Amino acid sequence: MKIAMRIHAICFILGIILSVTSLKAEEERLWQLHAVDIQAPYAPAPMANGCIGILPQKEPFAVEHVMLNHVFDAASPHVVSRVMRGINPFCLSMKIDNKKVDTSNISGWQQTIDMRRAVHRTGFHALEKADVSYELCALRNLPYAGLIRVTIQACKDMLLEVRSEMGIPDDYSQSSIRYREMEADGNRMYMLESDATSRFGYRRVASTSSFLFNGEQIKPMYDEATRELFFSIQLKKGETFCFSLVGSVCSSRDFFDPYNEAERQVIYAVHEGEEALMQAHYRLWDELWQGxxxxxxxxxxxxxxxxxxxxxxxxxxxxxxxxxxxxxxxxxxxxxxxxxxxxxxxxxxxxxxxxxxxxxxxxxxxxxxxxxxxxxxxxxxxxxxxxxxxxxxxxxxxxTHALTGPxxxxxxxxxxxxxxxxxxxxxxxxxxxxxxxxxxxxxxxxxxxRVTRNQDGSYSIHNVTGADxxxxxxxxxxxxxxxxxxxxxxxxxxxxxxxxxxxxxxxxxxxxxxxxxxxxxxxxxxxxxxxxxxxxxxxxxxxxxxxxxxxxxxxxxxxxxxxxxxxxxxxxxxxxxxxxxxxxxxxxxxxxxxxxxxxxxxxxxxxxxxxxxxxxxxxxxxxxxxxxxxxxxxxxxxxxxxxxxxxxxxxxxxxxxxxxxxxxxxxxxxxxxxxxx
CATH class of the missing domain: 1.50.10.10 (Glycosyltransferase)
Structure with a gap:
């Protein structure tokens, strides 16, 4: 009898645990949005933090552009202002055994937007040799920075090569890209940097990026010909390798010296480390979701x-x-x-x-x-x-052609x-x-x-454009x-x-x-x-x-x-x-x-x-x-x-x-x- 009662109690407790787990899974599902067909129509969704907005696309690692909040230049001579796209430090590409990963050689593609954590996840099987997943976020705790975290699980022995470059849109007339290697408090850092002047000279914008390797001793190299930062690593079958790319974008609207501030933000991120950065990001989004x-x-x-x-x-x-x-x-x-x-x-x-x-x-x-x-x-x-x-x-x-202005x-x-x-x-x-x-x-x-008084004592407002x-x-x-x-x-x-x-x-x-x-x-x-x-x-x-x-x-x-x-x-x-x-x-x-x-x-x-x-x-x-x-x-x-x-x-x-x-x-x-x- 006692054994039966214990079994019944255990089953009851297990039932409660399973029920609670099921409810949590259901609740989590309501925080997520999914895409599973890379060939279907695709409207991208921005990932932003109030200062920058990053627009991911469906192609592997593709980021269409980075938007800057309230950073303006003229759209063209004698035309009104237009908000600027920033220099894009989130341009990643990947090769496996010297073959570039792209939409022609991946399968099992899927994307998820996790609204609770404010991350955009992508996963796929590449070249029948690796399972690749990455997540992108505009860091809430570093409002001029973003992070891409990448995980590769090797299904066969393989050579992995990853490259990072700066994307400079046509919002700019003068730009430069350079590599900088420096040491700060014993940490060796390898950074790709860029700065540019907006086409009509209203603003200066700077960007810096760096790889994070979670303590692994990997030294990136700089390709002078392509102006890319890259690294390569040999992976064994069954091995899992992780790295991140952190990037910052700063402008002269927000900083007197955007060049050094962009670099400073990446140095801060490197010293904080990926895990601390993400935990702070999650914590701030938890506060937002109180509403x-x-x-x-x-x-x-x-x-x-x-x-x-x-x-x-x-x-x-x-x-x-x-x-x-x-x-x-x-x-x-x-x-x-x-x-x-x-x-x-x-x-x-x-x-x-x-x-x-x-x-x-x-x-x-x-x-x-x-x-x-x-x-x-x-x-x-x-x-x-x-x-x-x-x-x-x-x-x-x-x-000026729109009467809404006057x-x-x-x-x-x-x-x-x-x-x-x-x-x-x-x-x-x-x-x-x-x-x-x-x-x-x-x-x-x-x-x-602004009003006009009528003869009956009422007031009118003449010559306006309304909500219609x-x-x-x-x-x-x-x-x-x-x-x-x-x-x-x-x-x-x-x-x-x-x-x-x-x-x-x-x-x-x-x-x-x-x-x-x-x-x-x-x-x-x-x-x-x-x-x-x-x-x-x-x-x-x-x-x-x-x-x-x-x-x-x-x-x-x-x-x-x-x-x-x-x-x-x-x-x-x-x-x-x-x-x-x-x-x-x-x-x-x-x-x-x-x-x-x-x-x-x-x-x-x-x-x-x-x-x-x-x-x-x-x-x-x-x-x-x-x-x-x-x-x-x-x-x-x-x-x-x-x-x-x-x-x-x-x-x-x-x-x-x-x-x-x-x-x-x-x-x-x-x-x-x-x-x-």
């Missing part, structure tokens, strides 16, 4: 939503005083400039889940307040007038709303006094000089007017908290800006709008995120009227996310889920689920779409809302097959919110 979204009942949605969050986390970092361009750190799309995409789409999820990153995005605007003042003065207005497209200078960087003024109100919401979440009165209110005051002064950029030079654009009225209201509230006198004109204008309607009560996008195709949601933004239309009947009218007027071919990804939020809050789960799917499915690109800007484009990750997708879940299905009293959870409905949404790490006190069916 997470968990969806039970829909594994596909879980991965897509988490990938959106992963990409936003990758694109910025607290303390950098930088923001996020529409394409993040994946490529040069939109010249790497900062738009309303930041404040209206990407910033709200960051404000809920990571206030350090949100603060950085606001710091970016505050630092460029003097330039915004100059722009207002240049156009005959008071206060601060922020550019539609901002580069590092904070001046207008929109190409006329898309709602960006100034969008920044004011973001500023107030930061205070609502953090309740940081000192920040409001020192930075928030001064910024809001300048924005309010701009709008008082297909309509230029219109009067009383719904979103522009609504955003301006809120910016004025928040400036009044901030003044009262800071003990400042509130100009009466702010209140008068804010309460009397026109929002037009058709005869049937549908919000009219602008004074001459007659139902034509629109680029993206505009009038619908008055219900969410602005919260100016609260009546459900009016919201539903606006939703039904405008949803099918959006450009289905070239409209950007995020419009349907605001529809999802509104339907979810009205309790219409099926309609909300329909809109949720429409805000990303047409834009998904294989194999990892990269979201492109439009249903017909194929750019790498569109960060604006990520922001919209996250708002659909956070503010829609989970019902989170930022109010004057802080974060609250409103009633909302989940899709019928979703069991639960759990959002962790919300707000300054890192609260957890749950929505169940």
């Amino acid at each position: 997470d979204i968990r969806i039970e009942g829909d594994d596909d949605a879980q991965r897509i939503v988490r990938f959106a969050l992963f990409n936003l986390y990758s694109s910025c970092r607290g303390g950098s005083r930088l923001s996020i361009p529409p394409m993040g750190l994946s490529l040069q799309g939109y010249n790497g400039h900062i738009f309303w995409d930041t404040e209206l789409w990407m910033y709200p999820p960051m404000l809920l889940l990571n206030q350090d990153i949100a603060r950085s995005m606001l710091d970016y605007r505050f630092d460029r307040l003097p330039a915004a003042r100059k722009k207002a003065l240049a156009y005959g207005y008071r206060g601060a007038m922020f550019p539609w497209e901002s580069d590092d200078s904070g001046e207008e960087a929109t190409p 006329f898309e003024h709602h960006i100034t109100a969008d920044i004011g709303i973001a500023c107030w919401n930061y205070y609502c979440v953090t309740r940081d009165v000192r920040w409001l006094q020192r930075e928030g209110y001064p910024l809001l005051k300048e924005i309010a002064d701009f709008w008082t000089s 950029e297909y309509a230029n030079g219109v009067t009383d654009n719904a979103f522009t007017n609504g955003a301006a009225s809120l910016a004025l209201k928040y400036a009044c509230q901030a003044a009262e908290i800071c003990g400042e006198k509130v100009p009466e004109i702010w209140r008068e204008i804010g309460e009397n800006i026109r929002v037009l309607q058709f005869e049937n009560g549908v919000t009219r996008e602008h004074s001459t709008y007659k139902g034509e195709m629109i680029k993206q949601a505009d009038a619908n933004l008055l219900a969410y995120p602005l919260g100016l239309i609260t009546d459900e009947y009016r919201q539903r009218q606006d939703l039904e009227y405008y949803a099918e007027r959006i450009d289905q071919k070239d409209g950007p990804a995020m419009s349907y996310s605001v529809y999802c939020v509104q339907y979810a809050r009205m309790g219409e789960a099926d309609k909300a889920y329909e809109m949720f799917r429409r805000c990303y499915e047409p834009n998904l690109r294989k194999p990892f689920g990269v979201i492109s800007e439009t249903p017909t484009s194929n750019n790498p990750y569109f960060m604006t779409g990520a922001g919209g997708l996250l708002q659909a879940v956070l503010n829609g299905f989970c019902g989170l809302q930022i109010t004057d009293e802080g974060i609250v959870q409103l009633p909302s409905a989940l899709p019928s097959h979703w069991k639960r949404v759990t959002v962790t790490g919300v707000g300054s006190d890192k609260k957890t919110y749950v929505r169940e069916r």
Whole structure:
């Protein structure tokens, strides 16, 4: 009897262990994205750390380019600025028995993006002689550096040769590559180095790379003819060999002496060692993932939503005083400039889940307040007038052929709303006094000089481009007017908290800006709008995120009227996310889920689920779409809302097959919110 009871107890314990192990494996699976067919369509996914972005490709060891955050040069003579690609120190190639490893001689290829650890893994069988795997990451702990870790298991006796070179894109006019061997505190180091001047001379960029051998005594050589650093080693069948390549990229934007800093960062990495570097990288990503979204009942949605969050986390970092361009750190799309995409789409999820990153995005605007003042003065207005497209200078960087630069003024109100919401979440009165209110005051002064008073005492805003950029030079654009009225209201509230006198004109204008309607009560996008195709949601933004239309009947009218007027071919990804939020809050789960799917499915690109800007484009990750997708879940299905009293959870409905949404790490006190069916 006792033996039987013991066997039963042991079986019971083993069952628990197996169950827990199975649950952990299932949970781990939801953190990973896979590719298994090298011949299939392939949209690359960037690996970034807020300062550099590395774009891996499917070919063995291929890295398309390295993007630099907010490092600009002119795109061409007398043309606006364009963000630069960096010198690429991650150019690896491999030979086995003197034959180069490439797509023609590998099998069993697969790639995995591990979102939890922020690494991009590739594995394959090469030349029927070796199993090769490597993982690439943009180090979170060294924001100007990245690491590639390689493991080779020999299936036969073989000669392995590995080469590293510097990739210098055509963003540069002058460049040099050199080899340096040096000793630091008894450690012999062998480094490949490069520096270059941008094509039009705005910036200098430097890069350094070095192999790491985990204590093995291997001396790399320098090939003068090809300007490559290389090593070779004989491997026996069954032997496993590991090495890493660490590379850094620094610019004169961030360092007075980028050449020596790039070298210094690699020396630091060599002394730290691969394991310490990776453990610090994992630790910082664990901290980021305190703010997470968990969806039970829909594994596909879980991965897509988490990938959106992963990409936003990758694109910025607290303390950098930088923001996020529409394409993040994946490529040069939109010249790497900062738009309303930041404040209206990407910033709200960051404000809920990571206030350090949100603060950085606001710091970016505050630092460029003097330039915004100059722009207002240049156009005959008071206060601060922020550019539609901002580069590092904070001046207008929109190409001159685009009317959005001179006329898309709602960006100034969008920044004011973001500023107030930061205070609502953090309740940081000192920040409001020192930075928030001064910024809001300048924005309010701009709008008082921008509006026109009508005979009936109402106010209009003439000659603008609204969120719907297909309509230029219109009067009383719904979103522009609504955003301006809120910016004025928040400036009044901030003044009262800071003990400042509130100009009466702010209140008068804010309460009397026109929002037009058709005869049937549908919000009219602008004074001459007659139902034509629109680029993206505009009038619908008055219900969410602005919260100016609260009546459900009016919201539903606006939703039904405008949803099918959006450009289905070239409209950007995020419009349907605001529809999802509104339907979810009205309790219409099926309609909300329909809109949720429409805000990303047409834009998904294989194999990892990269979201492109439009249903017909194929750019790498569109960060604006990520922001919209996250708002659909956070503010829609989970019902989170930022109010004057802080974060609250409103009633909302989940899709019928979703069991639960759990959002962790919300707000300054890192609260957890749950929505169940």
